[in-house]
Amino acid sequence: MSKILLLGIGNVLYADEGVGVHFTNYIAEKYTFSHSDHQLDIVDGGTLAQGLIRIICQYDKLIIVDTVNCHDAEYGDVYFFNFDQAPAEIDWQGSAHEVEMLQTLTMMDMVGDRPETHILGVVPTVIEPMVLGLTDKLYGAIPTMEKALLAHIESLGFSHTKDDSVKIEQVIPDAYKRGQIDAPYSV
Template sequence: MNNILLLGIGNVLYADEGVGVHFTNYIKDKYQFSHTEHLLDIIDGGTLAQGLIPLISRYDKLIIVDTVNCTTANPGEVYFFDFDQAPAEIDWQGSAHEVEMLQTLTMMDMVGDRPQTQVLGVVPTVIEPMTLGLTPSLHAAIPLMERTLINYLEQLGFNTKAQTQITIDEVIPDAYKRGGNHATSDSV
């Protein structure tokens, strides 16, 4: 049995920086996942980074949803990659929480307890304080992010079933109530 963690990272008070949190809450609300052998937890990790180490280390596989910085990409471009084989154009010197997450994964590597890690990232448009929501470029990227994640989970053998027709716009207004800067979990 594999324990798999879908972890949304981001600061919902900084516009596009909150996409990881918004996206994982959206997936949690929209889908039901089942598997005969694997367990999937969906967690809003907010901006905790290093505080998540004890939680992350309990899993066999980790899927991080976050913004990524890429000097050659346009806002809204989606990347899905194995953390150990990150594309050369990914620049980890983006936002403060992005750098902290990289440091967290590197520290976990040093002690040998980082799970196999995939990154579902999107290039942000605006990092603007006190703006709850996504810019049009990131909003347009959500369907591709959703298809990419669902395809990956189905390749792992998960049965996926949309249980509601919710949109990400319906999830965003409650983001600060759901987790934001502390981890919340739903096992599926």
């Protein structure tokens, strides 16, 4: 059995920087995934980075949802790539948690514990303190992120059902109430 982790990273109190957390909570609420042989867990990793090592190393595959910086990109542009083949234009210097996550993955590489890793990233518009929510550009990017993620999960052999009544705007107000890593969604 293969174990796959969908990990949302971000600070929900800094507007668009919280998109990874908001998006994974949204996916967990909207979709039910199933596979006869594999397990998919969905976790809000917040800004824990190195604190997540003990969890991440238990998985065979990792999908991280987060903001990314990219030279010559527009706000709301979506990137999905294998971490080992990151596009040259991707810049990991956007926020403290991005740098820490990069360092975490690098440390895991050094000891051979990093699972096969894919990044689903979006270029943020606003990283501002004490704003719970996303800008219009990032709300507009959610369908593209959703399509990329579902295509990847389907390529791993998962099927899914969805609840069309769930909107990302509904899960954002409770993001700070959800427990980081204590209550993973497991399917």
